[in-house]
Each structure stands twice: as structure tokens, then as C-alpha cells.
Amino acid sequence: MGNYLLAEGMEITSAYECGNGTDIRSLGHNRFALEAEQDKGYGDPYNSLSYYFNFSVHNRSSKARKIQIHVGNIVHDLPYLKHIWLKKGEDWLKLPQGNISTDEGARKVILSFSIEPGEKVFVCNAFWYPYSEMKGWLEDVARQNPEGCRLSCIGETAQKREILCLSIGRLTDGGKRVLIAGTPQASEFGDLACKGIIEFLLSAEEFAGSIRERYIIDVIPQQNPDGVALGTCMVNALGQNPLFEFEELSAGREVSLEAEAVWSWIKRTEPSLYLEYHSYFQDNRPSFRPYLFSSEHYTDPQKRVLGERIDQALLRISTGAPMRVGVGHERFRKCLAYQLIKHFDIPSYFYKLHSRETLGRNIEQAVKVLRAVINIYGGRNRSEGPSTI
Incomplete structure (x- = not known):
């Protein structure tokens, strides 16, 4: 038992970067079981959740098998x-609904699928991308685009992983900055949304070129590298939850290294817009949903109007009712977007994608969100008037 099993020619493990699954065991012929690993946090109940899993299955036998896990x-x-x-090589294949059942009394989900001889698949309830691969990819992008990209280490985690930010655009003359980030929630695929946005920004598309000419776009794909590497739901290597630490940080209290690094970068670079990508796995949530933070905190009336215009632009391209975060919201007042509006008048947004959609469709929507926000921010929506920031 543990995070590795070889039985009946089937090798099942979570012992890899981003893996999550323990007590892997056989239940009999072609039937196996494992337990999703709970976050080892403390205090807030959100710091000790268990819902994410990520494990691989390798058929080392000479026969095709239909297995149940x-x-x-x-x-x-x-x-x-x-x-x-199911991830097979570079392909993501969705498991049919008929192959998934739940047992609420036993707090488990039961998965069935076939696997060919020699075939290896990764099984997860979200899209995922290892920190080591993201780091290598960002380094390659910066090396291949020396005039238009700069890669910065903005901080280091408890396990000595670098928190990386790729800056794209007007790097030589101090253009206005827009900050884009993936959520600190390690089990969500905001990092892949950011990767798709970087690819778009560096493309030959005219709109991408106009963004590069007018702005500096800072992109932090993985705010919580240790959580990503360890396969947690939300917490970092020390059991802290960076997502909900920014109210304490803004009050001068000690928080995680991850939250400190992002906050320090923001204070140093002074972005005038913030966009953070998240994702849902729950079937009762809409596919594409903005989190709209109350404009009542803005002290600058022009910023308030700008924020409200961006709200409307996001609503027009989304598929469900927004999550509206009012003043003093018990949970989300602790988040970065809320605190940026409250303390710096920076229009700030969370945007939720969804694992019901393909990865390609999610990235398309992430880019669509960026287009909509930049159009309003840059004054391209002439019917509503130009932005003054």
C-alpha cells in the first residue's frame, strides 16, 4: 500500500509531479482502489479539503484490460x-458519463475504462501541468524572444521552487502594466489558461501585436509552485493557503512566501489591471463564469466606471450568472482581487473555466476574456467611450 502498486500486470501510481492518490490496492481481478489525499493545512476548513486526484495506470500485461478503480x-x-x-501522451480524452458513478455513503467515485497492452494513461478530475515543465517552457519562451520577453523570479517557496513571471511587450520604455495570473489553487488549471494566453500574446495575430505595442503584460502562471508539484487541492508545502491570505497581508501580518512574493511584485510594478484564472470541476457550476468584485471600494470614480464596463463585457461572453462579491464578503474579501480594488483602485477579476469543456475550448475562452477586458481597458469600445487610465 502507499502511492504505488503493481498487481496482475497493472501498475498504478501517483508518485510523480502533480500526483495525488494513496493507499493504492487491489480489490480483486481488474478492480483497484485508492484514496484521494487530503490537504495538510490547518485553521480554515478550506485548508484541509480532499477532492483532487491524479494517478497513472500502466498496463504491463500482454492483454487489453477493462478495469474499475x-x-x-x-x-x-x-x-x-x-x-x-484520461491523458494519453499529449491527448486529453474525456471519460464518458456512463463510466463514472458515485457512492456518496462511501465518499467515493468509481471509474471504469479499457486500457490496451503497454498503454499508460493518467487519470485526473482536472487538466494539469507540472511545475518543472512550466519552468522549462517559460525559460525557452524567454530565450527565443529576447527582445519582447523577460523572465523574472519574483520569489521562492519553502521547497526552493522559483515563482516565475514572464513579462511581454513594451519592456524598454515602461508601458502600462497588466497582471495576469493563474490561481494559487494548485488543483485548478489557471496555469494552462496562462500558458495559452502567453502563446496568443506572442502570436502573429494583429490584436496580440497591438497589445505588445501598448502594454507590458506580466503573467504569473503558477502562484503556488509547491502545491502544483505536490498535487494539493489548495495549500502550499507548509499547509498555508495563499488564496485567502491577502487581507492579513495587507494588514501587515505574516503570511505565506507565495502571497508575499505576489504582493511585493504588485507594489513594485504597479499594474493598472489584474486578471486571475480559476477553474471548476463541479457539474452544477457554469462553464464560464466571472467573479465580479464590488465597485463600491473604488475611490476614483473613473476607475469605478471602468470596472463596471469590464463587468458588462465579461457578462456578455460568459455562460452563467456571475459570482458577485459584495463589500465585506466573508470568504472572498481575503483574496487578492478584492484587496487590490480596496487598497489600490486596481480593476481586478477572477474568471472561472471548467473541466466539462475541452482544454482547447477553455484556452479559447481565456483568450476571449483577455480580448474583452483589453478592449474596454484600452478604449476600443467606442460606444462606451475611451478609458482614461
């Missing part, structure tokens, strides 16, 4: 866990 210890939103992806 029971994934237990799903303690958060189990009834809505209906979107599972």
Missing part, C-alpha cells in the same frame, strides 16, 4: 464530480 476520500462536492479526463 474506486477513488475514495472525496469529501468536497462529490455529487457533482462528473468530469474525468
Whole structure:
């Protein structure tokens, strides 16, 4: 038992970067089980959740097999866990709904699928991208685009992983800055949305070129590298949850190294717009949803108007009702976007994607969100008037 099993010619493990799954065991012929690993946080209940899993199955036998795997210890939103992806090489294949069932009493989801001889698949309830691969990819992008990109280490985690920011655009003359980031929630695929946005920004498309000419776009794909590498739901290597630390940080209290690094970068670079990508796995959530933070905190009336115009632009391209975050919201007042509006008058947004959609469709929507926000921010929506920032 543990995070590795070889039985009946089937090798099942979570012992790799981003992996999550323990107590892997055989239940009999072609039937296996494992437990999703719970975040080892403290204090806030959100710091000890268990809903994410990521494991691989390698058929080392000479025959095709149809197997069943029971994934237990799903303690958060189990009834809505209906979107599972199998990664085969570079391809993401969605597991059909008929191959997924849940047992709420046992807090488990049961997955069935066939696997060919010699075939290896990764099984997860979200899209994922290892920190080491993201780091290598960002380094390659910066090296291949020396005039238009700069890669910065903005901080270091408890396990000595670098928190990386790729800056794109007007790097020589101090253009206005826009900050884009993936969520600190390690189990969500905001990092892949950011990767897709970087690819778009460096493309030959005319709109991408106009962005590079007018702005500096800072992109932080992975705010919580240790969490990504360790396969956590939300916390870092020390059990801290950077997502919900920014109210304490703004009050001068000690928080995680990850939150400190992002806050320090913002204070140093003074972005005038912030966009953070998140994702859902729950089937009862819409595919594409903005989180709209109250404009009541703005002290600058022009910023308030700008924020409200961006709100409307995001609503027009989304598929469900927004999450509206009012003044003093018990949970989300602790988040970065809320605190940026409150303290710096920076229009700030969370945007939720969804694992029900393909990865390609999610990236398309992420880019669509960027287009909509930049159009309003840059005054391209002439019917509503130009931005003054």
C-alpha cells in the first residue's frame, strides 16, 4: 500500500509531479482502489479539503484490460464530480458519463475504462501541468524572444521552487502594466489558461501585436509552485493557503512566501489591471463564469466606471450568472482581487473555466476574456467611450 502498486500486470501510481492518490490496492481481478489525499493545512476548513486526484495506470500485461478503480476520500462536492479526463501522451480524452458513478455513503467515485497492452494513461478530475515543465517552457519562451520577453523570479517557496513571471511587450520604455495570473489553487488549471494566453500574446495575430505595442503584460502562471508539484487541492508545502491570505497581508501580518512574493511584485510594478484564472470541476457550476468584485471600494470614480464596463463585457461572453462579491464578503474579501480594488483602485477579476469543456475550448475562452477586458481597458469600445487610465 502507499502511492504505488503493481498487481496482475497493472501498475498504478501517483508518485510523480502533480500526483495525488494513496493507499493504492487491489480489490480483486481488474478492480483497484485508492484514496484521494487530503490537504495538510490547518485553521480554515478550506485548508484541509480532499477532492483532487491524479494517478497513472500502466498496463504491463500482454492483454487489453477493462478495469474499475474506486477513488475514495472525496469529501468536497462529490455529487457533482462528473468530469474525468484520461491523458494519453499529449491527448486529453474525456471519460464518458456512463463510466463514472458515485457512492456518496462511501465518499467515493468509481471509474471504469479499457486500457490496451503497454498503454499508460493518467487519470485526473482536472487538466494539469507540472511545475518543472512550466519552468522549462517559460525559460525557452524567454530565450527565443529576447527582445519582447523577460523572465523574472519574483520569489521562492519553502521547497526552493522559483515563482516565475514572464513579462511581454513594451519592456524598454515602461508601458502600462497588466497582471495576469493563474490561481494559487494548485488543483485548478489557471496555469494552462496562462500558458495559452502567453502563446496568443506572442502570436502573429494583429490584436496580440497591438497589445505588445501598448502594454507590458506580466503573467504569473503558477502562484503556488509547491502545491502544483505536490498535487494539493489548495495549500502550499507548509499547509498555508495563499488564496485567502491577502487581507492579513495587507494588514501587515505574516503570511505565506507565495502571497508575499505576489504582493511585493504588485507594489513594485504597479499594474493598472489584474486578471486571475480559476477553474471548476463541479457539474452544477457554469462553464464560464466571472467573479465580479464590488465597485463600491473604488475611490476614483473613473476607475469605478471602468470596472463596471469590464463587468458588462465579461457578462456578455460568459455562460452563467456571475459570482458577485459584495463589500465585506466573508470568504472572498481575503483574496487578492478584492484587496487590490480596496487598497489600490486596481480593476481586478477572477474568471472561472471548467473541466466539462475541452482544454482547447477553455484556452479559447481565456483568450476571449483577455480580448474583452483589453478592449474596454484600452478604449476600443467606442460606444462606451475611451478609458482614461
